Amino acid sequence: xxxxxxxxxxxxxxxxxxxxxxxxxxxxxxxxxxxxxxxxxxxxxxxxxxxxxxxxxxxxxxxxxxxxxxxxxxxxxxxxxxxxxxxxxxxxxxxxxxxxxxxxxxxxxxxxxxxxxxxxxxxxxxxxxxxxxxxxxxxxxxxxxxxxxxxxxxxxxxxxxxxxxxxxxxxxxxxxxxxxxxxxxxxxxxxxxxxxxxxxxxxxxxxxxxxxxxxxxxxxxxxxxxxxxxxxxxxxxxxxxxxxxxxxxxxxxxxxxxxxxxxxxxxxxxxxxxxxxxxxxxxxxxxxxxxxxxxxxxxxxxxxxxxxxxxxxxxxxxxxxxxxxxxxxxxxxxxxxxxxxxxxxxxxxxxxxxxxxxxxxxxxxxxxxxxxxxxxxxxxxxxxxxxxxxxxxxxxxxxxxxxxxxxxxxxxxxxxxxxxxxxxxxxxxxxxxxxxxxxxxxxxxxxxxxxxxxxxxxxxxxxxxxxxxxxxxxxxxxxxxxxxxxxxxxxxxx
Amino acid sequence: xxxxxxxxxxxxxxxxxxxxxxxxxxxxxxxxxxxxxxxxxxxxxxxxxxxxxxxxxxxxxxxxxxxxxxxxxxxxxxxxxxxxxxxxxxxxxxxxxxxxxxxxxxxxxxxxxxxxxxxxxxxxxxxxxxxxxxxxxxxxxxxxxxxxxxxxxxxxxxxxxxxxxxxxxxxxxxxxxxxxxxxxxxxxxxxxxxxxxxxxxxxxxxxxxxxxxxxxxxxxxxxxxxxxxxxxxxxxxxxxxxxxxxxxxxxxxxxxxxxxxxxxxxxxxxxxxxxxxxxxxxxxxxxxxxxxxxxxxxxxxxxxxxxxxxxxxxxxxxxxxxxxxxxxxxxxxxxxxxxxxxxxxxxxxxxxxxxxxxxxxxxxxxxxxxxxxxxxxxxxxxxxxxxxxxxxxxxxxxxxxxxxxxxxxxxxxxxxxxxxxxxxxxxxxxxxxxxxxxxxxxxxxxxxxxxxxxxxxxxxxxxxxxxxxxxxxxxxxxxxxxxxxxxxxxxxxx
Numbered sequence: 001x002x003x004x005x006x007x008x009x010x011x012x013x014x015x016x017x018x019x020x021x022x023x024x025x026x027x028x029x030x031x032x033x034x035x036x037x038x039x040x041x042x043x044x045x046x047x048x049x050x051x052x053x054x055x056x057x058x059x060x061x062x063x064x065x066x067x068x069x070x071x072x073x074x075x076x077x078x079x080x081x082x083x084x085x086x087x088x089x090x091x092x093x094x095x096x097x098x099x100x101x102x103x104x105x106x107x108x109x110x111x112x113x114x115x116x117x118x119x120x121x122x123x124x125x126x127x128x129x130x131x132x133x134x135x136x137x138x139x140x141x142x143x144x145x146x147x148x149x150x151x152x153x154x155x156x157x158x159x160x161x162x163x164x165x166x167x168x169x170x171x172x173x174x175x176x177x178x179x180x181x182x183x184x185x186x187x188x189x190x191x192x193x194x195x196x197x198x199x200x201x202x203x204x205x206x207x208x209x210x211x212x213x214x215x216x217x218x219x220x221x222x223x224x225x226x227x228x229x230x231x232x233x234x235x236x237x238x239x240x241x242x243x244x245x246x247x248x249x250x251x252x253x254x255x256x257x258x259x260x261x262x263x264x265x266x267x268x269x270x271x272x273x274x275x276x277x278x279x280x281x282x283x284x285x286x287x288x289x290x291x292x293x294x295x296x297x298x299x300x301x302x303x304x305x306x307x308x309x310x311x312x313x314x315x316x317x318x319x320x321x322x323x324x325x326x327x328x329x330x331x332x333x334x335x336x337x338x339x340x341x342x343x344x345x346x347x348x349x350x351x352x353x354x355x356x357x358x359x360x361x362x363x364x365x366x367x368x369x370x371x372x373x374x375x376x377x378x379x380x381x382x383x384x385x386x387x388x389x390x391x392x393x394x395x396x397x398x399x400x401x402x403x404x405x406x407x408x409x410x411x412x413x414x415x416x417x418x419x420x421x422x423x424x425x426x427x428x429x430x431x432x433x434x435x436x437x438x439x440x441x442x443x444x445x446x447x448x449x450x451x452x453x454x455x456x457x458x459x460x461x462x463x464x465x466x467x468x469x470x471x472x473x474x475x476x477x478x479x480x481x482x483x484x485x486x487x488x489x490x491x492x493x494x
Numbered sequence: 495x496x497x498x499x500x501x502x503x504x505x506x507x508x509x510x511x512x513x514x515x516x517x518x519x520x521x522x523x524x525x526x527x528x529x530x531x532x533x534x535x536x537x538x539x540x541x542x543x544x545x546x547x548x549x550x551x552x553x554x555x556x557x558x559x560x561x562x563x564x565x566x567x568x569x570x571x572x573x574x575x576x577x578x579x580x581x582x583x584x585x586x587x588x589x590x591x592x593x594x595x596x597x598x599x600x601x602x603x604x605x606x607x608x609x610x611x612x613x614x615x616x617x618x619x620x621x622x623x624x625x626x627x628x629x630x631x632x633x634x635x636x637x638x639x640x641x642x643x644x645x646x647x648x649x650x651x652x653x654x655x656x657x658x659x660x661x662x663x664x665x666x667x668x669x670x671x672x673x674x675x676x677x678x679x680x681x682x683x684x685x686x687x688x689x690x691x692x693x694x695x696x697x698x699x700x701x702x703x704x705x706x707x708x709x710x711x712x713x714x715x716x717x718x719x720x721x722x723x724x725x726x727x728x729x730x731x732x733x734x735x736x737x738x739x740x741x742x743x744x745x746x747x748x749x750x751x752x753x754x755x756x757x758x759x760x761x762x763x764x765x766x767x768x769x770x771x772x773x774x775x776x777x778x779x780x781x782x783x784x785x786x787x788x789x790x791x792x793x794x795x796x797x798x799x800x801x802x803x804x805x806x807x808x809x810x811x812x813x814x815x816x817x818x819x820x821x822x823x824x825x826x827x828x829x830x831x832x833x834x835x836x837x838x839x840x841x842x843x844x845x846x847x848x849x850x851x852x853x854x855x856x857x858x859x860x861x862x863x864x865x866x867x868x869x870x871x872x873x874x875x876x877x878x879x880x881x882x883x884x885x886x887x888x889x890x891x892x893x894x895x896x897x898x899x900x901x902x903x904x905x906x907x908x909x910x911x912x913x914x915x916x917x918x919x920x921x922x923x924x925x926x927x928x929x930x931x932x933x934x935x936x937x938x939x940x941x942x943x944x945x946x947x948x949x950x951x952x953x954x955x956x957x958x959x960x961x962x963x964x965x966x967x968x969x970x971x972x973x974x975x976x977x978x979x980x981x982x983x984x985x986x987x988x
Contacts, residue, residue: 005499006704006778006943100753210500256782256928259594259959278938282778284500288750291785314891316810335829375890381875396869397808434750444772449500465753 005206009282011216013207019214022235023049023194025487026215027243028201028276031059031269033456033476034243035184037439037484039123042193044488046238050188050195051217053244053271057188057195058181060245060268060428060457061473065141066176067149068477069093069470071166072110074117079129080146084164086110091161096150096327097466100289105462108437109478116478117168124183126171135303135403143171150468151324155399167470180473201275202231204240204283204452211492212240212283212451239451239487241439243480246429246457247274248293257290257431260334264295265424272428276458280433283449285441288460290431294467295329297418297425299342301353306404308348309386310418313339315369315378317386320398326467329425338420341372343383345408352416359417368413383408430467432459439483453487455480499700503776505710507701513708516729517543517688519981520709521737522695522770525553525763527950527970528737529678531933531978533617536687538982540732544682544689545711547738547765551682551689552675554739554762554922554951555967559635560670561643562971563587563964565660566604568611573623574640578658580604585655590644590821591960594783599956602931603972610972611662618677620665629797629897637665644962645818649893661964674967695769696725698734698777698946705986706734706777706945733945733981735933737974740923740951741768742787751784751925754828758789759918766922770952774927777943779935782954784925788961789823791912791919793836795847800898802842803880804912807833809863809872811880814892820961823919832914835866837877839902846910853911862907877902924961926953933977947981949974 005012024046027038034050035057042048050057071077072086093106109116121127130144134153141147149167151157170176188195203216214235247253248266250273255262266272281287300306306321310328318340319331332340341359360371369379389396390407417423432454434442439453455461461475499506518540521532528544529551536542544551565571566580587600603610615621624638628647635641643661645651664670682689697710708729741747742760744767749756760766775781794800800815804822812830813822826834835853854865863873883890884901911917926948928936933947949955955969 006700006706006946007937007939007941009937009939010778098753100749206500212500255594256780259592281780281938284504284776284778286750286775288784290782377879378891381879385871385875397872443501443503444775445501445503447501452500 007282009203009279011203011205013205013213016205016233018233019235020232021049022237023047024236024238025241026051026234026236027241028215029059029243029245030057030185030195031243031245031456031476032061032180032184032473033480034241035181035188036477036480037241037243037455037487038188038193039191040481040484041488042191044485046488048193049234050193051199051201051215052195052197053200055197057185057197060272061476062177062181063268064175064177064473065469066170066172066180067141067470067473068120068168069149069166069468069474070113070117070168071164072113074114074168076117076127076129076145076168077164080131082131082146082164084166085162088161088164089113089166092152092157093462095157095160096468097463097471100465102462102464104437105479109462109474112478120477123187125180127168128171131165141169143173145169145171149470151327153401154322155320201279204279205233206283210450212236212449215240236451237492238490239453241453241455241483241487242276242280242433242458243454243456244276244458245269245272246432247277248272248428250274258293258429261293261295261427261429263420263424264333264427266428267426268428276454277432280441280452280454280458283441283452284443285449285452286434286444287432288434289464292430292465293427294326294430294463295333295425295427296325297329297332298325298354299352299356299416299418300325302350304350305342305352307406308342308344309382309408310340310342311379311382312336313374315374315382317382317397320395320400322401322404324468330466332418333420333425340418342416342418343368343379343408344414344416346410346412348406348408349414356423357417359415359422361412361414363411365413368415372415429457430460430463430465432457435459437482438486439479440486450492451490453483455483501776503697503773505697505699507699507707510699510727512727513729514726515543516731517541518730518732519735520545520728520730521735522709523547523553523737523739524551524679524689525737525739525950525970526555526674526678526967527974528735529675529682530971530974531735531737531949531981532682532687533685534975534978535982536685538979540982542687543728544687545693545695545709546689546691547694549691551679551691554766555970556671556675557762558669558671558967559963560664560666560674561635561964561967562614562662563643563660563962563968564607564611564662565658566607568608568662570611570621570623570639570662571658574625576625576640576658578660579656582655582658583607583660586646586651587956589651589654590962591957591965594959596956596958598931599973603956603968606972614971617681619674621662622665625659635663637667639663639665643964645821647895648816649814695773698773699727700777704944706730706943709734730945731986732984733947735947735949735977735981736770736774736927736952737948737950738770738952739763739766740926741771742766742922744768752787752923755787755789755921755923757914757918758827758921760922761920762922770948771926774935774946774948774952777935777946778937779943779946780928780938781926782928783958786924786959787921788820788924788957789827789919789921790819791823791826792819792848793846793850793910793912794819796844798844799836799846801900802836802838803876803902804834804836805873805876806830807868809868809876811876811891814889814894816895816898818962824960826912827914827919834912836910836912837862837873837902838908838910840904840906842900842902843908848917850917851911853909853916855906855908857905859907862909866909923951924954924957924959926951929953931976932980933973934980944986945984947977949977
């Protein structure tokens with residue numbers, strides 16, 4: 001008789017003496033991906049059981065700003081007077097989510113984006129039909145429904161894809177992820193789907209045909225399962241869907257897969273310890289893009305701070321300052337060694353809303369350069385070139401939007417410190433299990449692991465290697481739904 | 495009875511009706527890692543069987559320049575009159591192999607570097623006790639034994655670690671990997687270790703205790719195994735060592751794990767299709783740093799070309815031009831979008847030995863800048879600042895070594911095209927299975943997969959995320975030896 005697989009995270013189902021519970025579909029993790037997966041599996045006729053490690057559902061989604069990336073002509077875009085095209089949206093997302101953007105997932109998502117918005121509204125998620133222009137955007141975004149959330153109007157994206165506002169913001173004063181999850185969990189409860197909280201999933205069970213047959217669990221508290229509590233086994237006749245989020249709070253996994261993210265500040269739920277990814281790998285699943293992260297430098301609050309210029313440790317600009325904060329963050333962290341400063345003059349400066357400290361203040365560019373320890377002449381040259389273009393309303397180097405171009409000439413000059421050590425960059429992980437369009441976990445040989453699904457940040461999804469606000473929630477909910485439907489209708493072949 | 499695991503790459507050993515061959519240790523792949531593993535396993539008293547997919551052994555190692563990264567005071571360093579310290583070598587390697595350099599592997603390797611050199615000599619590998627200074631280095635390196643192979647004398651490394659030449663070059667006219675592999679394979683044959691060529695390994699067999707018990711094979715030609723040939727099973731009582739190299743020639747794996755490397759030019763043996771990595775993953779092994787690659791821009795032949803300055807698509811310098819070619823390559827590809835030019839004047843220019851085309855020639859910096867389509871004033875400013883420092887013999891921006899600093903003032907000015915599309919960058923992959931210090935393959939939970947070992951580029955080794963010439967061969971041979979010893983002395987516990 002077999003005793004074990006190579007890893008203790010996977011158990012031979014024949015070794016299990018009895019199943020304490022059973023369901024058609026077991027969903028592990030009740031964030032937005034898990035909730036949507038559960039709803040669709042249930043509606044497909046499956047008996048669904050949700051296992052949540054913490055004392056209540058919500059996960060990172062409940063802590064999110066609460067925006068969805070949607071477009072191509074949604075009802076909300078129409079109500080706010082905007083046109084959008086599937087083609088422009090596809091082009092933009094292909095640029096924003098790479099290198100190596102998942103074209104198949106993007107195509108499918110874009111084609112169904114209008115429907116997905118309608119579905120979210122049907123679940124009871126509120127969106128207000130009001131648009132906030134970029135120049136007036138606040139953070140938290142407030143109750144308004146539509147906004148730009150990425151780099152759509154910025155160079156170079158605007159040269160390739162007609163910009164449209166695609167941030168669909170759940171209505172609330174302040175961050176609205178909490179509203180989103182309240183609505184989704186209420187829908188889950190209304191439909192009578194069973195939720196077990198304080199239950200940690202410990203392993204997967206694989207049957208003699210290589211199919212995932214269920215999960216091992218321990219009852220525990222939100223602070224972690226009691227090691228001493230007895231392990232029980234729950235059977236899943238149609239499938240297990242892993243929706244436990246990413247691994248931003250697991251330092252060992254960060255050191256192993258994504259060292260540059262160590263030293264940044266993980267955001268979201270501390271429950272994001274990579275468990276789902278490791279469970280999937282234990283079953284033979286392929287994890288990809290494990291180095292990828294959404295790294296943010298949220299300096300532009302108020303947005304007027306975009307009028308300054310960002311320079312690296314050599315006093316050179318390296319980006320148009322009006323790009324989305326995670327585009328800037330990724331480049332600053334990985335290409336500029338986490339060293340950059342935001343340079344302002346007296347007219348453009350205002351105090352950042354977030355605690356970015358001032359690095360230096362000076363009466364002249366020369367003095368500022370010296371105080372920052374930049375190479376002699378570097379910042380002076382950069383400012384001269386900037387001002388030369390700004391007089392003409394141009395940024396020939398990076399093509400910042402004209403509304404943000406202003407000469408920086410009036411003392412005092414200030415450098416706001418954007419270095420990682422001055423303000424640890426918030427981040428979350430983007431890498432995860434490789435899945436097909438229905439959330440089925442794939443092996444490195446492209447085999448389907450029967451009965452095993454993943455969604456949300458447990459999988460590598462639409463924001464494979466690049467992220468804009470709203471793309472993760474859209475990926476979680478859209479592909480969560482698909483995984484739920486696929487699992488709910490699955491009939492084991494063996 | 496069990497039918498299968500989730501993946502067809504892994505087979506339940508109890509399903510195997512009979513073993514066609516058996517050995518204590520099976521080594522898959524006869525490059526330098528495999529040869530060293532086989533030798534040490536054999537010397538530890540194990541009966542060893544080597545399986546080679548191609549018609550003869552050698553692999554990528556036989557195609558390599560044939561240098562080892564060694565130091566801390568080797569006999570060769572001493573014979574050439576150089577001192578070195580373990581501390582300086584550790585510091586340098588920790589900087590060069592990151593971010594996230596494997597400190598434990600580096601420490602162990604450095605401590606044993608002197609012994610490892612002696613061992614290589616004992617096997618019959620020839621090293622000539624002559625030193626070639628960087629300024630006179632040629633490529634192929636010729637028969638001389640000692641040279642600098644990395645960025646040791648360059649900024650910023652030289653500020654942290656006293657430079658020493660650590661490139662230990664196998665004696666030969668031209669590339670010497672062929673000599674290295676001839677010697678190693680002769681040693682293998684002399685000791686009577688069995689080698690089967692034209693045999694493709696298809697899967698691993700796992701027994702009821704989760705131990706790797708052997709491999710499935712098909713006989714085939716160098717062009718690939720005959721699908722129709724019957725699969726046979728070879729038992730390994732002590733262990734299987736995977737030494738099949740990386741995945742540079744597997745475009746699907748590149749697209750999945752390391753998209754920026756697509757469009758570069760894989761070097762080495764076409765047999766490097768990632769098979770060993772995929773076999774290890776099928777058994778539950780963790781693959782890490784799969785995005786990492788050694789990407790080279792070998793422009794500096796002749797070395798005098800280093801006197802030019804490299805600028806990006808914005809006409810700015812971004813690196814001291816005297817760094818090792820893979821440091822430059824990684825930064826140019828990933829941080830400068832694969833766009834850079836090497837700028838020369840009439841005095842510094844000579845025709846590159848490799849076919850890098852000229853991008854433009856002009857009578858003035860202004861004209862050159864315009865012909866290259868760089869932002870107005872950008873290259874002009876960069877050259878002004880360069881010449882200003884060069885007059886004083888300084889490079890305040892990047893601290894290029896003074897021997898390469900010369901004003902660039904005399905027309906005609908030339909730009910050599912270093913863009914990826916002008917000269918696809920040679921590369922090989924660095925990511926692979928995560929192993930302990932004895933080559934044991936680990937799961938994502940840090941469990942040992944009993945009986946499974948990996949070495950060389952099938953594993954993530956010393957050059958985890960950064961590479962200097964000689965580091966891969968040193969890692970292959972040193973950790974190949976350790977894996978061989980560990981497998982050869984292994985006694986199954988179950």
